[in-house]
Amino acid sequence: MEPFILVNFKTYLESTGIRAVELSRKIEQVSKKTNVKLGVAPQFCDIERVARSVSLPVFSQHLDPVTPGAFTGHVLAASLKEAGAAGTIINHSERMLRLHDIEIVIGKAREAGLMTVVCAGTAALAASAALLEPDMVAIEPPELIGSGRAVSKEKPEIVSDSVAKIRSVNGKVRVLCGAGISSGEDVYAALKLGAEGVLVASGIVKAADPESVLMDFCQAVRRIM
Amino acid sequence: MEPFILVNFKTYLESTGIRAVELSRKIEQVSKKTNVKLGVAPQFCDIERVARSVSLPVFSQHLDPVTPGAFTGHVLAASLKEAGAAGTIINHSERMLRLHDIEIVIGKAREAGLMTVVCAGTAALAASAALLEPDMVAIEPPELIGSGRAVSKEKPEIVSDSVAKIRSVNGKVRVLCGAGISSGEDVYAALKLGAEGVLVASGIVKAADPESVLMDFCQAVRRIM
Amino acid sequence: MEPFILVNFKTYLESTGIRAVELSRKIEQVSKKTNVKLGVAPQFCDIERVARSVSLPVFSQHLDPVTPGAFTGHVLAASLKEAGAAGTIINHSERMLRLHDIEIVIGKAREAGLMTVVCAGTAALAASAALLEPDMVAIEPPELIGSGRAVSKEKPEIVSDSVAKIRSVNGKVRVLCGAGISSGEDVYAALKLGAEGVLVASGIVKAADPESVLMDFCQAVRRIM
Amino acid sequence: MEPFILVNFKTYLESTGIRAVELSRKIEQVSKKTNVKLGVAPQFCDIERVARSVSLPVFSQHLDPVTPGAFTGHVLAASLKEAGAAGTIINHSERMLRLHDIEIVIGKAREAGLMTVVCAGTAALAASAALLEPDMVAIEPPELIGSGRAVSKEKPEIVSDSVAKIRSVNGKVRVLCGAGISSGEDVYAALKLGAEGVLVASGIVKAADPESVLMDFCQAVRRIM
Numbered sequence: 001m002e003p004f005i006l007v008n009f010k011t012y013l014e015s016t017g018i019r020a021v022e023l024s025r026k027i028e029q030v031s032k033k034t035n036v037k038l039g040v041a042p043q044f045c046d047i048e049r050v051a052r053s054v055s056l057p058v059f060s061q062h063l064d065p066v067t068p069g070a071f072t073g074h075v076l077a078a079s080l081k082e083a084g085a086a087g088t089i090i091n092h093s094e095r096m097l098r099l100h101d102i103e104i105v106i107g108k109a110r111e112a113g114l115m116t117v118v119c120a121g122t123a124a125l126a127a128s129a130a131l132l133e134p135d136m137v138a139i140e141p142p143e144l145i146g147s148g149r150a151v152s153k154e155k156p157e158i159v160s161d162s163v164a165k166i167r168s169v170n171g172k173v174r175v176l177c178g179a180g181i182s183s184g185e186d187v188y189a190a191l192k193l194g195a196e197g198v199l200v201a202s203g204i205v206k207a208a209d210p211e212s213v214l215m216d217f218c219q220a221v222r223r224i225m
Numbered sequence: 226m227e228p229f230i231l232v233n234f235k236t237y238l239e240s241t242g243i244r245a246v247e248l249s250r251k252i253e254q255v256s257k258k259t260n261v262k263l264g265v266a267p268q269f270c271d272i273e274r275v276a277r278s279v280s281l282p283v284f285s286q287h288l289d290p291v292t293p294g295a296f297t298g299h300v301l302a303a304s305l306k307e308a309g310a311a312g313t314i315i316n317h318s319e320r321m322l323r324l325h326d327i328e329i330v331i332g333k334a335r336e337a338g339l340m341t342v343v344c345a346g347t348a349a350l351a352a353s354a355a356l357l358e359p360d361m362v363a364i365e366p367p368e369l370i371g372s373g374r375a376v377s378k379e380k381p382e383i384v385s386d387s388v389a390k391i392r393s394v395n396g397k398v399r400v401l402c403g404a405g406i407s408s409g410e411d412v413y414a415a416l417k418l419g420a421e422g423v424l425v426a427s428g429i430v431k432a433a434d435p436e437s438v439l440m441d442f443c444q445a446v447r448r449i450m
Numbered sequence: 451m452e453p454f455i456l457v458n459f460k461t462y463l464e465s466t467g468i469r470a471v472e473l474s475r476k477i478e479q480v481s482k483k484t485n486v487k488l489g490v491a492p493q494f495c496d497i498e499r500v501a502r503s504v505s506l507p508v509f510s511q512h513l514d515p516v517t518p519g520a521f522t523g524h525v526l527a528a529s530l531k532e533a534g535a536a537g538t539i540i541n542h543s544e545r546m547l548r549l550h551d552i553e554i555v556i557g558k559a560r561e562a563g564l565m566t567v568v569c570a571g572t573a574a575l576a577a578s579a580a581l582l583e584p585d586m587v588a589i590e591p592p593e594l595i596g597s598g599r600a601v602s603k604e605k606p607e608i609v610s611d612s613v614a615k616i617r618s619v620n621g622k623v624r625v626l627c628g629a630g631i632s633s634g635e636d637v638y639a640a641l642k643l644g645a646e647g648v649l650v651a652s653g654i655v656k657a658a659d660p661e662s663v664l665m666d667f668c669q670a671v672r673r674i675m
Numbered sequence: 676m677e678p679f680i681l682v683n684f685k686t687y688l689e690s691t692g693i694r695a696v697e698l699s700r701k702i703e704q705v706s707k708k709t710n711v712k713l714g715v716a717p718q719f720c721d722i723e724r725v726a727r728s729v730s731l732p733v734f735s736q737h738l739d740p741v742t743p744g745a746f747t748g749h750v751l752a753a754s755l756k757e758a759g760a761a762g763t764i765i766n767h768s769e770r771m772l773r774l775h776d777i778e779i780v781i782g783k784a785r786e787a788g789l790m791t792v793v794c795a796g797t798a799a800l801a802a803s804a805a806l807l808e809p810d811m812v813a814i815e816p817p818e819l820i821g822s823g824r825a826v827s828k829e830k831p832e833i834v835s836d837s838v839a840k841i842r843s844v845n846g847k848v849r850v851l852c853g854a855g856i857s858s859g860e861d862v863y864a865a866l867k868l869g870a871e872g873v874l875v876a877s878g879i880v881k882a883a884d885p886e887s888v889l890m891d892f893c894q895a896v897r898r899i900m
Contacts, residue, residue, distance in 0.1 A: 008297060010295050010297050011301040012294065016303055017308065018307065043300075043301065043304045045273055045300075045307070045308035046304065046308070047270050048273060061297045062298030062299075066236055069235065069236060070235050070237075070370070070427070071235060071320075072235050072236075072314065073286040073287030073314070073317055074320065078238060078241055079242065079271065080270060082243065083271070092298055093550070094296055094297040095297050095298030095299065096549070098546045099548070099570070099579070100541075100543070100570075103572065103574060120550075122553065124583075125549060125550060125582075128579070128581045131577050132574055132575075132578060133574075146295050169581070169618075201295070202295070316774065316775075318775070321775050322773060323773050324771070324777060324800060325766075325771050325795075325796060328797060328799060345774070345775075346775060349806060349807055349808075350775060352806050353803040356802050356803045356806065357799055357803060358799075394806070458747060460745050461741055461744060461745075461749055461754065462744065462745075466743070466751065466753055466754050466757055467753075467754065468757065493751065494719035494720050494750065495723055495750075495755060495758035496754065498720055498721070499724075511748040517686075518688040519686060520687075520769060520821050520876070521686040522683060522685050522686075522764065522767040522769040523737030524686055524737075524769070524770065525718075525719065526691065526718065528688060528691055529691050529692065529719075529720045529721065530720060532691055532692030532693065532720070533692065539748070544745060544747040544748065544749070545747050651745070
């Protein structure tokens, strides 16, 4: 499976508003140059203008288990879809959901034609999530998120163990890994361990030169492909 | 104080995506024709394109108590501001906050230059909210929301009691009332009871002809002004 | 595996305080007469005196993902254990947990020597829960809870499908089923479908004669054993 | 008003199970010796046996906004009352509630004959809480909780400002203060600033000799009375 790199913009000021659009354009340039599949996950308010501005797949950072109707302040699948989103992150460690709601949200996303990336912090949780049949599962040990210490190098066994556990219950789901990924080496290690992509945030968004770091990521991908 | 009517789009399909823009344009027309101050509160993903399309004040339906940073899936004040929002609803009965977070969110909104409308379901809660010094407080008895039975006619004492309780602790906050408002008569009754505006949702969004219902609302406002 | 019937006392007044003790004594009598394995799950405040009064295994209705320390108002595993609890229900549909916390709570319970029953509303969620290796999983479709319409008769395929899905990922976990169980026939149907016990609440607690209904349950169990 | 000292046992192991009873007995001795009004707030599972063992007023650490019925895993007012509780802490910074639920919980407690202590972290929040008419409000700046640095000495203006703000909206509510209180001097300072009691946790529970620290607290109270 061709690897996928998803850049989570979180609520960093560096990737808010017009800067979300600008960063997405840089990411699109790298994707075109390297022919590596990249995606972006801006904040809700920025989804529409990012989707209008670039041809990358745009993900939401969250989706609520709600239907159209009286749900003030919630994120509706149809709203993401109409804004141009291609998918959504679910259950990120900074926005965790109840087990029950994860199943509902995956269903709502699928009905709306949105891809799903469910995050999980341990191998067992990743396998549990995989049983609910999302499109992708992302392993992210919370203690490494934003640490600059890459899961694929600090805790390689979590990645390989997760891949094994997930594969024993779901042969189709794409496995991403994240947390602390900040160099091409980290990406290369992740793919070697069986991941089929990475979820990255501060490693790109807070980088002095996001474009060159991402270029480094993509060259690591090319070494594998 | 010149009355203010805020239309909450909730997650109704009738007010999602391009239909949020279209409905906002109709609302803008009514505002221009009647010279009554109107505002709209679309879903997060629609704030930016609505704000780009109309000159009405655009409100978010919710704001999270977060700072710029690692808060995946949350709503940041700076993101609302950059999208063109003029303010935000807080603590709607469909998206209630902890007391502690209401104070934080009001502070975050103020710092970002966003107006705040804090919702409350009872007179005592409305006064509690008013002590935290938002720009507006909206009384909405949850049992009447979406009922078609207007708070200003079904439970006028809640409105007058709330106005009195709020005024005893805060002389400046604007008092809105909501829940079940669906005709000019309901609006007139609300203003007569001391409200300085209304919060309305299904009464406009789900109306067969939103423009004509809103025109009826605005004529009621003109009778008072 | 010898079937197990767990009676959830919820927050019914009929099973609060001294009535929790009295009901537990009746349940103990039936267990002794029929030699069927029964357990009770009273409210937190009643666990200690119920555990002191009867020899049945006593379960908590919930456990929080906390450690000893500064967690005012939370339920600590060591506190349940010292009160005499033998185990705990986790993720009941009326007290659902985040996926992440389910894994933590199962671990905390195990360390404290408490058995775990994780509830789930669908077959897929039950299998997800089973992957986290609790002692028992209970299938309870939320729409049938308290309905008087038994899951084992109304939706037998949910029970058999859950048993199959759970068994494909975990060969050891005990599978209970619940929701609407109110007669020996319902219990018999559940066991025939592969369940190894039932979780019951209003069917016993709110019965005019709890003892005789439970006797009926136990006779159904004896027919299978 | 005669000062009141409430000792919150949190989920400390030092105050769990039989040690909750033992600590309560020590606290009762100090209360008898000094004639100062003391109370204890053990964990849910310990309320009944503590209430049976001592004549001190026993508080719960939390109460849920639920009615008798299908609320598995929640804390019911009637359950606390039957276990012998005299009151409950509400909205502790480690177990915060939505504004809406604070009003409901105060009402449920009052109906059940339970006293209420609502916690708040700032002067404005304390006044908001006081408007909902609990029996007591406790000011506890979260940043000082468990710090060993007493609010009454580190941030005396928070205490005096809170007392003033609370008094401007509610003349009857008892004002406690907490966070970091660990000596008689801290208690004396708090009472001098207008507080009518203190809420203390680690300062007593984790003390090498809880009895002697509490004796020091009570002597400070006697200096004022």
